Amino acid sequence: MRHFFIGDIHGCIDEAIELLQKFSPQFDDKIFQTGDFINKGPDSIGALNFIRENNIRCVMGNHEAKLLRILETAPELRTEKELRFLESVREPERIAKIVRDLPLWIDTGKFLLLHAGLEPEKKSLAEMDPKWILSIREWNGKAWYEQASIPDRVVIFGHWAMNGLVDFPHAKGLDTGCVYGKLLTGYCPEENRFYQIPAHREYTKGKGVY
């Protein structure tokens, strides 16, 4: 049995399919994804179907959380930007039904999967503010993973495309900016191997906001 962790897909379905083909899953392999499989890129619905068809276990990303937040807002109070978000994911209600149940983290006993990272200065995940689990990059000007870890766990995360691949014994960062025309990354700990697929194109401009 192997574990395979896929980074932030953001609707880049062609690259996601290629990445999984490259890994070539066997029946007893367990596949996971770091969240943010929707929005920004070309095909959020395709990404949702990909996740479901391949029994991929995901955590909540900030973009899934944002979708739920917008849908909870009364329609007349939604901003232009929020309306564009709903339009771009095409079937927001259908996606919401699935992402509503996504956990903030998945703990396998060896690996701890979450979207962005750990809130430093907190002893356990339960004490951490979900806001940070979904969105942290730096804390006091330094990367969170230089200041936080969980004993006996490798933390697997995404979210920080601008920072790129992170490869420390206690933390692996898998968002390598596929939607920004860079790479889609997967990680298999049993093989100690990162799998990567180059983006077919630049789907959206970074604008410094990743």
Ligand SMILES: [Mn+2]
């Ligand atoms: Mn994110």
